[in-house]
Amino acid sequence: MIVAATNQLLELALALLAAPLLLGWVNKCRAWLQNRSAPSIWLPYRNLHKLFHKDAVLADNASLLFRAAPYVVFGSMVVAAAIIPSVGTALPSAYVADAIALVGLFATARVFMSLAAMDIGTAFGTLGARREMMIGFLAEPALLMVIFTASLIASSTSLVAISTAFVTRELAIYPSLAFAAIAFMLVLLAENARIPVDNPATHLELTMIHEAMLLEYSARHLALMEWAAALKLFNYAAIGIALFVPWGIARGDAGYVELLAGAPILALKLLSFGAGLALIETLSAKLRIFRAPEFLATAFLFAVLGMLVHLLLGS
Numbered sequence: 001m002i003v004a005a006t007n008q009l010l011e012l013a014l015a016l017l018a019a020p021l022l023l024g025w026v027n028k029c030r031a032w033l034q035n036r037s038a039p040s041i042w043l044p045y046r047n048l049h050k051l052f053h054k055d056a057v058l059a060d061n062a063s064l065l066f067r068a069a070p071y072v073v074f075g076s077m078v079v080a081a082a083i084i085p086s087v088g089t090a091l092p093s094a095y096v097a098d099a100i101a102l103v104g105l106f107a108t109a110r111v112f113m114s115l116a117a118m119d120i121g122t123a124f125g126t127l128g129a130r131r132e133m134m135i136g137f138l139a140e141p142a143l144l145m146v147i148f149t150a151s152l153i154a155s156s157t158s159l160v161a162i163s164t165a166f167v168t169r170e171l172a173i174y175p176s177l178a179f180a181a182i183a184f185m186l187v188l189l190a191e192n193a194r195i196p197v198d199n200p201a202t203h204l205e206l207t208m209i210h211e212a213m214l215l216e217y218s219a220r221h222l223a224l225m226e227w228a229a230a231l232k233l234f235n236y237a238a239i240g241i242a243l244f245v246p247w248g249i250a251r252g253d254a255g256y257v258e259l260l261a262g263a264p265i266l267a268l269k270l271l272s273f274g275a276g277l278a279l280i281e282t283l284s285a286k287l288r289i290f291r292a293p294e295f296l297a298t299a300f301l302f303a304v305l306g307m308l309v310h311l312l313l314g315s
Helices: 002-033 042-053 064-082 097-117 123-154 159-168 174-193 219-244 256-283 289-313
Strands: none
Touching: 002 042, 002 064, 002 219, 002 256, 042 097, 042 219, 064 097, 064 219, 097 123, 097 159, 097 219, 123 159, 123 174, 123 219, 123 289, 159 219, 174 219, 219 256
């Protein structure tokens, strides 16, 4: 029980502290690949520190929903991080929520963010909220199909059970998981406002989605929203690790040594993930917003194809 509690606290601490670092690493890799002067990898921490020490400015017609949304969004991402096995599978919170509940947490954060963006009544906020809900409406079914494909192989919808099942099985090639991995990567790009669906570095009216919903926030509220966005990217990376490359995650009966050894392995996986994400964004062009449904429909088709391959061929 003590080991499980330690694992839970360690994973939460790693998620909270490493999420901005992962974002800084992705930005640095993008700059290197584009032959630009790379920003400091610690820049996200500096931005959060600066925002937390500023005074918040709120619109006169901002409701309680607008003030509470950053805390709800950040809290949802923290709870999501608590049920995703990244270092070890001995997670007490994982037994009260499975992967389907995890998708619900992401949906809760999206709904509150969109409602808060429309609360002030600005054109930018409403535009961003509508686009965000369109992306979520298309991305969530694809993500669920990816999870269902993995859950059929592991006979469980718990991420802990899925990662444990894949680690304990003999090493084999699963074509269904290959299709699911492609679908998951497409969903990850869309859900985290990355190229080709969105550009996190732009403030152009015709292209921005995520940034449009944050224009009215400042100080600690903006800091929580930015930190939650970094946590969401970290959570998606951790989900991908748990589903497709779970090797190195300490099992439930592991001790402190195996648990601590899982941290550097996780760091190596995140470094590879960040470099790969930066490479994809560098090689991709920004899609028109009206092409985003086709992009996510492709993700859904890959996820369905993976499930069909498993049901028909058993692989």
